[in-house]
Amino acid sequence: MSLYRSGKREEAFNALVDSYKERLYWHIRRLTCSHEDADDLLQETFVKIWTSLDSFREASSLYTWVYRIATNEALNFLRRQKVRAALSFAAPLDETLCRKIDSDPYFNGNELQRRLHKAIQKLPPKQRTVFLLRYFDELSYEDISRITGTSVGSLKASYHHAYVKIKEELEKYF
Amino acid sequence: MEKIEKDILNTSDDLKKMPFTTPEGYFEGVNRSVMARIAAEKSSEETSSAERKPLRLILAPYLSLAAMFAVIVCAGSLFLKYLPFSSTTDEFEDMAYLDIIPVTEPDMIYYAGNYETEYVTEEDIAEYLIYSGVDIESFETE
Numbered sequence: 627m628s629l630y631r632s633g634k635r636e637e638a639f640n641a642l643v644d645s646y647k648e649r650l651y652w653h654i655r656r657l658t659c660s661h662e663d664a665d666d667l668l669q670e671t672f673v674k675i676w677t678s679l680d681s682f683r684e685a686s687s688l689y690t691w692v693y694r695i696a697t698n699e700a701l702n703f704l705r706r707q708k709v710r711a712a713l714s715f716a717a718p719l720d721e722t723l724c725r726k727i728d729s730d731p732y733f734n735g736n737e738l739q740r741r742l743h744k745a746i747q748k749l750p751p752k753q754r755t756v757f758l759l760r761y762f763d764e765l766s767y768e769d770i771s772r773i774t775g776t777s778v779g780s781l782k783a784s785y786h787h788a789y790v791k792i793k794e795e796l797e798k799y800f
Numbered sequence: 801m802e803k804i805e806k807d808i809l810n811t812s813d814d815l816k817k818m819p820f821t822t823p824e825g826y827f828e829g830v831n832r833s834v835m836a837r838i839a840a841e842k843s844s845e846e847t848s849s850a851e852r853k854p855l856r857l858i859l860a861p862y863l864s865l866a867a868m869f870a871v872i873v874c875a876g877s878l879f880l881k882y883l884p885f886s887s888t889t890d891e892f893e894d895m896a897y898l899d900i901i902p903v904t905e906p907d908m909i910y911y912a913g914n915y916e917t918e919y920v921t922e923e924d925i926a927e928y929l930i931y932s933g934v935d936i937e938s939f940e941t942e
Binding site for chain 2: 636640643644647648651652655661665668669670672673676730732733734735736738739740742743761762789792793796797800
Protein backbone atom coordinates (compact mmCIF):
# COMPACT_ATOMS: atom_id res chain seq x y z
CA MET A 627 0.00 0.00 0.00
CA SER A 628 2.94 2.34 0.66
CA LEU A 629 4.04 1.77 -2.96
CA TYR A 630 0.51 2.63 -4.07
CA ARG A 631 0.41 5.79 -1.94
CA SER A 632 3.76 6.87 -3.39
CA GLY A 633 2.11 7.14 -6.80
CA LYS A 634 3.31 3.90 -8.37
CA ARG A 635 -0.22 2.63 -8.69
CA GLU A 636 0.18 0.05 -11.44
CA GLU A 637 3.34 -1.38 -9.93
CA ALA A 638 1.67 -1.72 -6.56
CA PHE A 639 -1.42 -3.26 -8.09
CA ASN A 640 0.65 -5.83 -10.02
CA ALA A 641 2.39 -6.79 -6.78
CA LEU A 642 -0.98 -7.22 -5.12
CA VAL A 643 -2.25 -9.42 -7.98
CA ASP A 644 0.91 -11.52 -7.77
CA SER A 645 0.57 -12.15 -4.07
CA TYR A 646 -3.17 -12.90 -4.01
CA LYS A 647 -4.08 -14.40 -7.40
CA GLU A 648 -3.52 -18.05 -6.46
CA ARG A 649 -5.18 -17.94 -3.05
CA LEU A 650 -8.20 -16.05 -4.37
CA TYR A 651 -8.45 -18.27 -7.45
CA TRP A 652 -8.63 -21.46 -5.37
CA HIS A 653 -11.09 -19.89 -2.95
CA ILE A 654 -13.40 -18.90 -5.82
CA ARG A 655 -12.83 -22.20 -7.60
CA ARG A 656 -13.97 -24.18 -4.55
CA LEU A 657 -17.11 -22.08 -4.39
CA THR A 658 -18.00 -22.23 -8.10
CA CYS A 659 -16.56 -25.63 -9.16
CA SER A 660 -15.57 -24.37 -12.61
CA HIS A 661 -12.31 -23.01 -13.99
CA GLU A 662 -14.07 -20.69 -16.46
CA ASP A 663 -16.30 -19.14 -13.79
CA ALA A 664 -13.40 -18.87 -11.34
CA ASP A 665 -11.20 -17.18 -13.95
CA ASP A 666 -13.93 -14.68 -14.84
CA LEU A 667 -14.73 -13.92 -11.19
CA LEU A 668 -11.05 -13.60 -10.28
CA GLN A 669 -10.58 -10.95 -12.97
CA GLU A 670 -13.75 -9.18 -11.85
CA THR A 671 -12.47 -9.26 -8.27
CA PHE A 672 -9.19 -7.61 -9.26
CA VAL A 673 -11.02 -4.98 -11.35
CA LYS A 674 -13.11 -4.15 -8.26
CA ILE A 675 -9.97 -4.00 -6.13
CA TRP A 676 -8.33 -1.65 -8.67
CA THR A 677 -11.29 0.70 -8.73
CA SER A 678 -11.72 0.66 -4.94
CA LEU A 679 -8.08 0.89 -3.85
CA ASP A 680 -8.38 4.64 -3.33
CA SER A 681 -11.19 4.11 -0.84
CA PHE A 682 -9.42 1.29 1.02
CA ARG A 683 -8.85 2.29 4.64
CA GLU A 684 -5.81 0.73 6.14
CA ALA A 685 -7.67 0.28 9.40
CA SER A 686 -8.71 -3.14 8.11
CA SER A 687 -6.18 -5.57 6.75
CA LEU A 688 -5.66 -5.77 3.00
CA TYR A 689 -5.76 -9.55 3.28
CA THR A 690 -9.29 -9.72 4.69
CA TRP A 691 -10.43 -6.88 2.39
CA VAL A 692 -9.45 -8.70 -0.84
CA TYR A 693 -10.93 -11.96 0.47
CA ARG A 694 -14.13 -10.13 1.25
CA ILE A 695 -14.40 -8.78 -2.30
CA ALA A 696 -13.67 -12.20 -3.82
CA THR A 697 -16.18 -13.95 -1.55
CA ASN A 698 -18.89 -11.42 -2.35
CA GLU A 699 -18.24 -11.74 -6.08
CA ALA A 700 -18.49 -15.53 -5.93
CA LEU A 701 -21.57 -15.59 -3.70
CA ASN A 702 -23.36 -12.98 -5.85
CA PHE A 703 -22.55 -15.06 -8.92
CA LEU A 704 -23.99 -18.18 -7.27
CA ARG A 705 -27.09 -16.25 -6.20
CA ARG A 706 -27.67 -15.12 -9.80
CA GLN A 707 -27.20 -18.71 -11.01
CA LYS A 708 -29.71 -19.92 -8.43
CA VAL A 709 -32.32 -17.35 -9.51
CA ARG A 710 -31.72 -18.16 -13.18
CA ALA A 711 -32.14 -21.89 -12.48
CA ALA A 712 -35.38 -21.25 -10.57
CA LEU A 713 -36.83 -19.03 -13.32
CA SER A 714 -35.96 -21.43 -16.12
CA PHE A 715 -37.21 -24.50 -14.18
CA ALA A 716 -33.73 -26.01 -14.54
CA ALA A 717 -32.10 -28.35 -12.03
CA PRO A 718 -31.32 -26.85 -8.58
CA LEU A 719 -27.96 -25.10 -8.25
CA ASP A 720 -26.37 -27.71 -5.96
CA GLU A 721 -27.14 -30.44 -8.50
CA THR A 722 -25.64 -28.31 -11.29
CA LEU A 723 -22.48 -27.72 -9.24
CA CYS A 724 -22.18 -31.45 -8.49
CA ARG A 725 -22.50 -32.20 -12.21
CA LYS A 726 -19.79 -29.63 -12.89
CA ILE A 727 -17.46 -31.54 -10.58
CA ASP A 728 -18.23 -34.82 -12.39
CA SER A 729 -17.62 -33.32 -15.82
CA ASP A 730 -14.71 -31.04 -14.91
CA PRO A 731 -11.74 -31.86 -17.18
CA TYR A 732 -9.40 -30.25 -14.61
CA PHE A 733 -10.49 -32.51 -11.74
CA ASN A 734 -7.73 -35.02 -10.92
CA GLY A 735 -8.65 -36.01 -7.36
CA ASN A 736 -9.80 -39.36 -5.95
CA GLU A 737 -13.35 -40.48 -5.15
CA LEU A 738 -13.15 -39.27 -1.54
CA GLN A 739 -12.22 -35.77 -2.69
CA ARG A 740 -15.01 -35.82 -5.25
CA ARG A 741 -17.52 -36.75 -2.54
CA LEU A 742 -16.16 -34.05 -0.24
CA HIS A 743 -16.55 -31.28 -2.83
CA LYS A 744 -20.00 -32.51 -3.78
CA ALA A 745 -21.02 -32.49 -0.11
CA ILE A 746 -19.71 -28.91 0.23
CA GLN A 747 -21.94 -27.77 -2.64
CA LYS A 748 -25.01 -29.05 -0.79
CA LEU A 749 -24.37 -26.71 2.15
CA PRO A 750 -26.17 -23.37 2.50
CA PRO A 751 -24.00 -20.44 1.24
CA LYS A 752 -23.00 -19.19 4.71
CA GLN A 753 -21.97 -22.63 6.01
CA ARG A 754 -20.16 -23.35 2.74
CA THR A 755 -18.15 -20.11 2.93
CA VAL A 756 -17.17 -20.63 6.56
CA PHE A 757 -16.24 -24.25 5.96
CA LEU A 758 -14.04 -23.43 2.95
CA LEU A 759 -12.24 -20.55 4.69
CA ARG A 760 -11.69 -22.53 7.89
CA TYR A 761 -11.01 -26.04 6.61
CA PHE A 762 -8.95 -25.31 3.48
CA ASP A 763 -7.50 -21.83 4.01
CA GLU A 764 -7.20 -22.38 7.77
CA LEU A 765 -8.16 -18.80 8.58
CA SER A 766 -8.95 -17.78 12.13
CA TYR A 767 -12.55 -17.14 13.12
CA GLU A 768 -11.64 -13.49 13.67
CA ASP A 769 -10.43 -13.14 10.09
CA ILE A 770 -13.45 -15.00 8.73
CA SER A 771 -15.61 -12.66 10.79
CA ARG A 772 -13.98 -9.64 9.10
CA ILE A 773 -14.44 -11.23 5.67
CA THR A 774 -18.07 -12.27 6.07
CA GLY A 775 -19.24 -9.58 8.49
CA THR A 776 -20.66 -12.27 10.81
CA SER A 777 -19.98 -12.67 14.53
CA VAL A 778 -17.42 -15.24 15.69
CA GLY A 779 -20.04 -17.13 17.71
CA SER A 780 -22.32 -17.49 14.70
CA LEU A 781 -19.38 -18.60 12.55
CA LYS A 782 -18.40 -21.30 15.02
CA ALA A 783 -21.95 -22.64 15.03
CA SER A 784 -22.10 -22.58 11.21
CA TYR A 785 -18.76 -24.36 10.92
CA HIS A 786 -19.84 -27.03 13.38
CA HIS A 787 -23.09 -27.71 11.46
CA ALA A 788 -21.22 -27.82 8.17
CA TYR A 789 -18.56 -30.13 9.58
CA VAL A 790 -21.10 -32.61 10.95
CA LYS A 791 -23.11 -32.65 7.70
CA ILE A 792 -20.05 -33.29 5.57
CA LYS A 793 -18.68 -35.94 7.90
CA GLU A 794 -22.02 -37.80 7.81
CA GLU A 795 -22.19 -37.51 4.04
CA LEU A 796 -18.67 -38.93 3.62
CA GLU A 797 -19.20 -41.72 6.12
CA LYS A 798 -22.05 -43.05 3.98
CA TYR A 799 -19.50 -44.05 1.37
CA PHE A 800 -16.21 -44.59 3.23
CA MET B 801 -10.38 -48.17 27.07
CA GLU B 802 -10.04 -44.93 25.16
CA LYS B 803 -12.71 -44.38 22.57
CA ILE B 804 -11.28 -43.16 19.29
CA GLU B 805 -13.85 -41.35 17.24
CA LYS B 806 -13.67 -41.96 13.56
CA ASP B 807 -13.44 -38.60 11.85
CA ILE B 808 -12.76 -38.87 8.21
CA LEU B 809 -12.24 -35.13 7.84
CA ASN B 810 -9.38 -35.17 10.34
CA THR B 811 -7.68 -38.39 9.45
CA SER B 812 -7.53 -38.30 5.69
CA ASP B 813 -4.50 -36.43 4.36
CA ASP B 814 -5.88 -36.22 0.83
CA LEU B 815 -8.93 -34.22 1.71
CA LYS B 816 -7.22 -30.88 2.21
CA LYS B 817 -5.31 -31.17 -1.05
CA MET B 818 -6.75 -29.36 -4.02
CA PRO B 819 -8.19 -31.92 -6.45
CA PHE B 820 -8.54 -29.37 -9.26
CA THR B 821 -5.89 -28.23 -11.70
CA THR B 822 -5.68 -25.25 -14.04
CA PRO B 823 -4.74 -24.97 -17.71
CA GLU B 824 -0.97 -24.91 -18.33
CA GLY B 825 0.57 -21.52 -17.42
CA TYR B 826 -2.72 -20.06 -16.28
CA PHE B 827 -1.39 -18.06 -13.32
CA GLU B 828 1.37 -16.44 -15.39
CA GLY B 829 -1.26 -14.82 -17.58
CA VAL B 830 -3.54 -13.53 -14.83
CA ASN B 831 -1.82 -10.12 -14.44
CA ARG B 832 -1.99 -9.49 -18.18
CA SER B 833 -5.67 -10.56 -18.38
CA VAL B 834 -6.60 -8.34 -15.44
CA MET B 835 -4.81 -5.29 -16.86
CA ALA B 836 -6.42 -5.91 -20.28
CA ARG B 837 -9.85 -6.12 -18.63
CA ILE B 838 -9.28 -2.91 -16.69
CA ALA B 839 -8.19 -1.14 -19.90
CA ALA B 840 -11.23 -2.50 -21.77
CA GLU B 841 -13.64 -1.36 -19.05
CA LYS B 842 -11.98 2.06 -18.94
CA SER B 843 -12.25 2.56 -22.70
CA SER B 844 -15.86 1.37 -22.77
CA GLU B 845 -16.69 3.83 -19.99
CA GLU B 846 -15.03 6.65 -21.95
CA THR B 847 -16.87 5.67 -25.12
CA SER B 848 -20.21 5.51 -23.38
CA SER B 849 -19.64 8.86 -21.67
CA ALA B 850 -18.63 10.44 -25.01
CA GLU B 851 -21.68 8.99 -26.71
CA ARG B 852 -23.96 10.13 -23.92
CA LYS B 853 -26.16 12.94 -25.31
CA PRO B 854 -27.05 15.99 -23.25
CA LEU B 855 -30.54 15.92 -21.75
CA ARG B 856 -31.83 18.70 -24.00
CA LEU B 857 -30.91 16.69 -27.12
CA ILE B 858 -32.64 13.58 -25.77
CA LEU B 859 -35.81 15.55 -24.94
CA ALA B 860 -35.83 17.70 -28.13
CA PRO B 861 -37.99 15.40 -30.33
CA TYR B 862 -40.53 14.86 -27.54
CA LEU B 863 -40.73 18.58 -26.79
CA SER B 864 -41.22 19.48 -30.47
CA LEU B 865 -44.01 16.89 -30.76
CA ALA B 866 -45.72 18.31 -27.67
CA ALA B 867 -45.37 21.88 -29.06
CA MET B 868 -46.88 20.84 -32.40
CA PHE B 869 -49.80 19.21 -30.65
CA ALA B 870 -50.40 22.33 -28.54
CA VAL B 871 -50.33 24.57 -31.65
CA ILE B 872 -52.83 22.32 -33.47
CA VAL B 873 -55.21 22.30 -30.49
CA CYS B 874 -55.04 26.11 -30.07
CA ALA B 875 -55.50 26.79 -33.79
CA GLY B 876 -58.42 24.36 -33.98
CA SER B 877 -60.23 25.88 -31.02
CA LEU B 878 -59.73 29.42 -32.39
CA PHE B 879 -61.02 28.31 -35.79
CA LEU B 880 -64.13 26.77 -34.24
CA LYS B 881 -64.74 29.79 -32.06
CA TYR B 882 -64.48 32.64 -34.58
CA LEU B 883 -65.63 31.22 -37.92
CA PRO B 884 -69.42 31.42 -38.67
CA PHE B 885 -70.93 27.98 -38.83
CA SER B 886 -74.49 26.75 -39.01
CA SER B 887 -76.35 27.38 -35.80
CA THR B 888 -76.34 23.76 -34.75
CA THR B 889 -75.20 24.72 -31.29
CA ASP B 890 -78.17 27.11 -30.92
CA GLU B 891 -80.55 24.34 -31.98
CA PHE B 892 -79.04 22.02 -29.45
CA GLU B 893 -79.45 24.67 -26.79
CA ASP B 894 -83.13 25.01 -27.76
CA MET B 895 -83.62 21.26 -27.52
CA ALA B 896 -82.03 21.34 -24.12
CA TYR B 897 -84.63 23.93 -23.02
CA LEU B 898 -87.43 21.54 -24.00
CA ASP B 899 -86.91 19.57 -20.87
CA ILE B 900 -86.75 22.46 -18.44
CA ILE B 901 -89.49 24.81 -19.64
CA PRO B 902 -92.95 23.65 -18.51
CA VAL B 903 -95.14 24.14 -21.53
CA THR B 904 -98.02 22.10 -22.89
CA GLU B 905 -96.42 21.78 -26.30
CA PRO B 906 -92.69 21.81 -25.80
CA ASP B 907 -91.99 21.17 -29.49
CA MET B 908 -93.31 24.60 -30.20
CA ILE B 909 -90.25 26.11 -28.59
CA TYR B 910 -88.08 24.42 -31.17
CA TYR B 911 -90.27 25.35 -34.08
CA ALA B 912 -91.19 28.80 -32.86
CA GLY B 913 -88.45 30.60 -34.70
CA ASN B 914 -88.78 29.05 -38.19
CA TYR B 915 -92.27 27.68 -38.33
CA GLU B 916 -94.70 29.32 -40.82
CA THR B 917 -98.21 27.95 -41.12
CA GLU B 918 -99.25 27.27 -44.69
CA TYR B 919 -102.97 27.14 -45.31
CA VAL B 920 -104.39 25.33 -48.39
CA THR B 921 -107.23 27.30 -49.87
CA GLU B 922 -110.04 26.05 -52.09
CA GLU B 923 -108.48 27.93 -54.97
CA ASP B 924 -105.34 25.96 -54.56
CA ILE B 925 -107.31 22.70 -54.69
CA ALA B 926 -109.19 23.71 -57.79
CA GLU B 927 -105.99 24.80 -59.50
CA TYR B 928 -104.38 21.47 -58.70
CA LEU B 929 -107.36 19.50 -60.04
CA ILE B 930 -107.45 21.46 -63.28
CA TYR B 931 -103.70 20.95 -63.67
CA SER B 932 -103.97 17.19 -63.14
CA GLY B 933 -106.95 16.82 -65.55
CA VAL B 934 -109.65 15.67 -63.11
CA ASP B 935 -113.21 16.57 -64.11
CA ILE B 936 -115.42 18.33 -61.63
CA GLU B 937 -118.21 15.83 -62.37
CA SER B 938 -116.20 12.71 -61.65
CA PHE B 939 -114.89 14.37 -58.52
CA GLU B 940 -118.39 15.15 -57.33
CA THR B 941 -119.73 11.58 -58.06
CA GLU B 942 -116.90 10.05 -56.00
